[in-house]
Amino acid sequence: MGKEGFLSPKAIGNRIKAKGLQKLRWYCQMCQKQCRDENGFKCHCMSESHQRQLLLASEDPNKIMDNFSQEFKNDFIELIKRRFGTKRVQNNIVYNEYINDREHVHMNSTQWETLTEFTKWLGKEGFCKVDETPKGWYIQYIDRDPETIRRQEELERKKKQDLDDQERSAKFIEEQVRRGQGGREPEEAPVFTELKRESEEEKGIVALGPSALKAAGSVKRKDVPSTSEAKEKKKKSALDEIMEMEEQKKRSVRADHWLHPGIVIKVVTKRLGEKYHKKKGVVKEVLDKYTAVVKMIDSGDKLKLDQSHLETVIPAPGKRVLVLNGVYRDTEALLDSIDERKFSATLTLDSGRMKGRRVDGIAYEDFSKMA
Numbered sequence: 001m002g003k004e005g006f007l008s009p010k011a012i013g014n015r016i017k018a019k020g021l022q023k024l025r026w027y028c029q030m031c032q033k034q035c036r037d038e039n040g041f042k043c044h045c046m047s048e049s050h051q052r053q054l055l056l057a058s059e060d061p062n063k064i065m066d067n068f069s070q071e072f073k074n075d076f077i078e079l080i081k082r083r084f085g086t087k088r089v090q091n092n093i094v095y096n097e098y099i100n101d102r103e104h105v106h107m108n109s110t111q112w113e114t115l116t117e118f119t120k121w122l123g124k125e126g127f128c129k130v131d132e133t134p135k136g137w138y139i140q141y142i143d144r145d146p147e148t149i150r151r152q153e154e155l156e157r158k159k160k161q162d163l164d165d166q167e168r169s170a171k172f173i174e175e176q177v178r179r180g181q182g183g184r185e186p187e188e189a190p191v192f193t194e195l196k197r198e199s200e201e202e203k204g205i206v207a208l209g210p211s212a213l214k215a216a217g218s219v220k221r222k223d224v225p226s227t228s229e230a231k232e233k234k235k236k237s238a239l240d241e242i243m244e245m246e247e248q249k250k251r252s253v254r255a256d257h258w259l260h261p262g263i264v265i266k267v268v269t270k271r272l273g274e275k276y277h278k279k280k281g282v283v284k285e286v287l288d289k290y291t292a293v294v295k296m297i298d299s300g301d302k303l304k305l306d307q308s309h310l311e312t313v314i315p316a317p318g319k320r321v322l323v324l325n326g327v328y329r330d331t332e333a334l335l336d337s338i339d340e341r342k343f344s345a346t347l348t349l350d351s352g353r354m355k356g357r358r359v360d361g362i363a364y365e366d367f368s369k370m371a
Contacts, residue, residue: 026041027106028041030050031049031050065110065111072104075104076094079098080128080141083097089138089139119137128142160363254325258307259307260286262282262370262371263312265281265368267280267309267310276303282295282297292305292307292310312367314335315335322370326366332350333348333350334348336348336358346360346361347359
């Protein structure tokens with residue numbers, strides 16, 4: 001009888017069996033070979049290739065286990081990050097998706113004996129937030145990517161800036177209302193009381209004599225504004241419109257670049273190592289709008305950095321600063337005070353046509369210390 005062909009029922013059945021996951025007890029992690037039954041696993045253990053792998057593993061078994069543990073941990077965390085993000089999810093759900101990959105690293109070849117032990121280790125090392133519930137253990141991935149953190153900080157800064165703009169516009173409106181009232185306090189509303197009679201026989205009498213009618217007429221004439229007053233109101237409303245337009249122009253002056261030669265900055269990126277992280281330097285040259293040559297103050301090294309890797313430096317009150325953004329851009333000033341609650345400062349302009357003017361609410365990122 002000849003050999004069975006590729007399309008024979010037995011060959012097709014063998015391929016179907018080899019497709020999916022097999023029993024873990026018949027899997028060899030060292031050789032990464034899955035056997036279908038006990039006899040196949042026994043034959044594999046007696047093979048020459050398996051014996052060679054055992055000899056290599058016996059030289060340094062701890063190193064082999066550490067490599068498998070590291071690979072298992074990296075693949076598991078990558079699955080959480082890609083599939084679930086920062087959502088809270090049960091550890092069994094993640095593990096079941098992980099073992100769907102036929103080539104995955106089995107847990108019995110790592111330093112962790114159970115999934116619960118591995119989950120606790122993730123929480124202890126700070127990779128995930130873990131908590132135990134009656135339904136089991138839940139994990140939540142902690143995203144520590146510098147790019148993600150920078151994006152979140154930019155969103156928070158933008159929200160803070162929008163709130164500051166709203167507060168400024170509210171103050172401006174209050175000031176205009178106060179000017180429109182001529183500095184007078186708002187009049188109190190009249191208090192109306194119930195008309196009561198002291199006795200049932202008493203009658204209510206209202207006198208409408210000539211004097212009362214004259215008084216009523218004079219009141220009515222006073223309520224009607226004169227033409228000069230109407231013109232004055234129109235002028236005031238036009239002035240308010242002009243001031244509002246100027247305020248909108250100031251807000252539209254902002255640019256997305258702020259680098260300037262001669263200012264002191266701080267390096268915030270960790271990609272250059274601890275040697276330069278959180279260290280200060282001086283901008284020597286701006287190559288384009290977003291890139292600068294920075295000379296470090298401590299070491300004297302010169303670096304070419306993008307503005308996203310830098311932040312402004314806030315000096316002590318009384319020191320000279322340079323305004324980097326907004327309507328007063330490129331203007332030198334003196335730092336008067338700092339409002340830590342609003343993340344802004346008060347400056348006194350020291351150059352240009354506005355010299356001597358005191359400006360409030362300048363955000364931290366809009367000015368920096370001068371070298």
